[in-house]
Amino acid sequence: MKLTTSRLLALSFLLVPSIAMAKPAPKKKKGPPPPPxxxxxxxxPPPSAPRAAQEVPAYQAGYQMAGCGLGAxxxxxxxxxxxxxxxxNGTVGSQTFGISFGTLHCKPSAHQTAMEQKxxxxxxxxSLKREAVSGKGETLTAFAxxxxxxxxxxxxxxKANYQQIYKASEADSILxxxxxxxxxxxxxxx
Numbered sequence: 001m002k003l004t005t006s007r008l009l010a011l012s013f014l015l016v017p018s019i020a021m022a023k024p025a026p027k028k029k030k031g032p033p034p035p036p037x038x039x040x041x042x043x044x045p046p047p048s049a050p051r052a053a054q055e056v057p058a059y060q061a062g063y064q065m066a067g068c069g070l071g072a073x074x075x076x077x078x079x080x081x082x083x084x085x086x087x088x089n090g091t092v093g094s095q096t097f098g099i100s101f102g103t104l105h106c107k108p109s110a111h112q113t114a115m116e117q118k119x120x121x122x123x124x125x126x127s128l129k130r131e132a133v134s135g136k137g138e139t140l141t142a143f144a145x146x147x148x149x150x151x152x153x154x155x156x157x158x159k160a161n162y163q164q165i166y167k168a169s170e171a172d173s174i175l176x177x178x179x180x181x182x183x184x185x186x187x188x189x190x
Contacts, residue, residue: 068106069095114190118171120146128174129166135159147178148187157182 071088089095098106124139131137135155144154165177
């Protein structure tokens with residue numbers, strides 16, 4: 001099939017329809033608001049936004065609106081160029097790959113991290129309990145790594161606080177038990 005210029009143009013508008021319809025956002029004026037007309041009372045200033053509302057959106061923390069992935073790595077410009085970055089991420093599948101495997105600056109969400117930890121506990125509960133009593137073992141070391149803890153300090157805390165940590169067999173309870181007893185920081189303990 002021979003692709004002509006008009007077919008390529010039509011195909012590009014089918015793949016990225018938002019390019020044709022995109023309009024730049026109006027620019028906000030900076031500075032104080034204009035004074036009220038003569039004879040009117042100025043309205044009170046709006047209350048300041050709560051701290052959470054002033055925080056930077058998640059997509060701006062490490063990458064642009066296109067998210068993480070190959071497109072975001074190649075195209076770092078703002079505005080309409082982010083459409084091409086998002087299209088590249090979706091077409092190549094790099095964003096999905098990056099989120100799944102933690103590459104291309106894709107960071108797992110707190111929810112995903114918590115689910116990984118719970119699944120690990122449920123799949124290895126018998127080994128974890130056995131190794132926590134002795135304070136050593138491969139499963140315990142792997143769990144310390146998953147939580148982002150120092151393996152030797154984690155093993156010592158597991159052994160010293162076994163009864164408090166493993167009083168229940170549910171993953172949530174075990175994670176809460178570790179949170180309560182660990183005195184050293186664990187970078188991924190949620």
